[in-house]
Amino acid sequence: MILIHDFGVDLETYHELGKNNDFPMVEECPHCHAKHSLHRHGFYERNAITAEKEYRLLICRFRCSICFQTVSILPHFLLPYFQHTTRTIVQWLHDALHQTGTNPSKRQLISFYLRRFIQTISWIYMYFARKI
Ligand SMILES: [Zn+2]
Incomplete structure (x- = not known):
């Protein structure tokens, strides 16, 4: 599942900060609705393409210790499954x-x-x- 989050920074800043972005905690599993902190489960890379430039961004992933499903936190300037x-x-x-x-x-x-x-x-x- 993908959650959209406003990191309070633009694309360029998000790219520069990489793993140092202020990633939110996920306190409820959107899959099984268990109320607990999901564990950080690494990052994956994805493209973010503007009319002028292409970026490879790190997307933070969490995993529920109860249902083992993952949740990704997508910055607000991207849409799921769209590279631009x-x-x-x-x-x-x-x-x-x-x-x-x-x-x-x-x-x-x-x-x-x-x-x-x-x-x-x-x-x-x-x-x-x-x-x-
Ligand atoms: Zn869960």
């Missing part, structure tokens, strides 16, 4: 929907994101609804 940052995707979708500023070399990627956006619209709605 939220801001980049939203900008491209905005450009595509308004037919402005669309780089021809990005049309296939934007088309991919539009299809995926439409397929996952209810999940994306829930993501943004929680942020308000």
Whole structure:
């Protein structure tokens, strides 16, 4: 399971801090709902791509000692299962929907994101609804 967390820093700072980011404690397992501190279970790397630059970020993982399921803490500027940052995707979708500023070399990627956006619209709605 993936939990979104606002680390209070931007992408560049999160990247620079790496393992020294202020990772939250997870006090309740989102899988089995046991109320206990989940154990830190290392990191994995994932891409974060903006219009200008690509980053490899460390994502902190926790593991429940009761159900043995894992939980990852994703920084708020990323969406689960998307390599591009939220801001980049939203900008491209905005450009595509308004037919402005669309780089021809990005049309296939934007088309991919539009299809995926439409397929996952209810999940994306829930993501943004929680942020308000
Ligand atoms: Zn659990």
